[in-house]
Amino acid sequence: MAASLRGPARVAILTCGGLDGDSRALRVATAARAAGYEVTVIGRPPATLAVPDVEVRPVTVRHILGTHRVRRPHPALRWPLAYRSTESYEHRTTLIAARRSLLRTRGAELVLVHRALPLLALARLGYGIAWLRYGLRSAWTGVRAAQYRTAVRHRGHPASRLDDLAAEAARLLLGRRAWRRLDPGLLDEEVAYGPVLDDVRPHLIHAIGHRALGLAIRAALRSEGSGHRIEVVWDAPPRIPAATRRATVAGDAHERSFAKEADGVVTVGDRLARELRARHQLAATPTVVRNAPPLIEVGEHPDGVRRRCHLAGDVPLLVHTGPLNPDRGADTVIDALPKLYDLHAAFVVPDPAHPDVAALRERAEQLGVHARLHVLPYVPVPDIPAFLSSADIGVLPVHKVAHHQSVLATRYYEFAHARLPVVVSDVRAMANATLELGNGEVFRARDTADFVRAVGAVLTNPKRYRKAYDRVDVLRQWSWQTESAPLIDLYARLLGPRP
Known part of the structure; x- marks a missing residue:
């Protein structure tokens, strides 16, 4: 100390x-x-x-x-023709592309520039031989490049049985030091x-x-x-x-x-x-120390989620925040939109250009609900509750995996401080909290029909669920002012009391 x-x-x-x-x-x-x-x-x-x-x-x-094994994949017996490094791969493929461009330029020149017939015949013969050489080199480079790309994909996601055996061998031989190798x-x-x-x-x-x-x-x-x-x-x-x-x-x-x-x-x-x-x-x-927002008076945000989506106040709007990882259940929301008619869905994500967002847009396009899907970027952390407060429902349709079962997500606390009714999947921590407080509905994870039922129940009487935040002092308990006190006590024990 x-x-x-x-x-x-x-x-x-x-x-x-x-x-x-x-x-x-x-x-x-x-x-x-x-x-x-x-x-x-x-x-x-x-x-x-x-x-x-x-x-x-x-x-x-x-x-x-960290990227050395991808840049130099050492393909060995599985991909014997693959290039041994990113530099070699890029050099050869770029060189082939340059040679193709030069040959096309040479072909145009033979058409445009006047030559005597014998010289033209000789030039065209050389031109044909050059294309033949290019074809052979291009085919050889294509085979090696394809094997290199396969090796890189494998090294970037080492999930074969041989990789698993190598990981177990490192665990047994190196013990706690295995992380340096793996x-x-x-x-x-x-x-x-x-x-x-x-x-x-x-x-x-x-x-x-x-x-x-x-x-x-x-x-x-x-x-x-x-x-x-x-x-x-x-x-x-x-x-x-x-x-x-x-x-x-x-x-x-x-x-x-x-x-x-x-x-x-x-x-x-x-x-x-x-x-x-x-x-x-x-x-x-x-x-x-739960990651809850500070307890403050949440007023109307000048540029809230509803205004960002250009929606009138009587249009029903649900909001989902955070990355769109596969276990977050965003596909359940999209699959439910055709059955919820006028409902709009806003997804507040860290990167609107992420491939997971593109996949979500494509799914919405297939179902014909793309006009009711809105993707918005993150807002500053202190603004989150006020930004979300103009929505009608906060949704957490996560799948039943271990890291969702044991704790309330930060998003759950942010929805609570925005005074939003919630619709959550039946993962243990969130389902128990929601049923105890009465601030929303619980549905079976990955069950689109049950999600539609839960959303419909909240939209029928949203005031009933919002009142849950007023009946008990839950927001004070779920506030950073309350949660940070044990953390500062821990600091004081380790460093001594502060003046």
């Missing part, structure tokens, strides 16, 4: 994601600054957190080690973030997420070696299932390497706190 600190303690809030739209980083920074700490927020650009008196350090990660992208982040953390020299690092944990612990070890003590608080979110066995093993190894080294652990739900303590045999149950 740094109880003998003179002057304000320095707190670094570390996240490996982009800072724009990171509500957790913003709220932690606000609470720490209000408690009297000097705060630096470190993360990837874009980084425009608007918190008074808080320094922002954007970090750009050069993906050198996810070298973590070392890219170490190269980028490490010098920044060493320069800031905070007294406490609040590491948000699993990848940030290792960065914080290693920075603390380096700092302590030079005589400067750093406390580390790990902010552990639910683990999202990895796409491949390789990524799963790497993530587990990385987390097990550093979880017990943290001086304090916080998370977003009671069930998850118990799971973390059991998984890592922690000395104490992690502190629960």
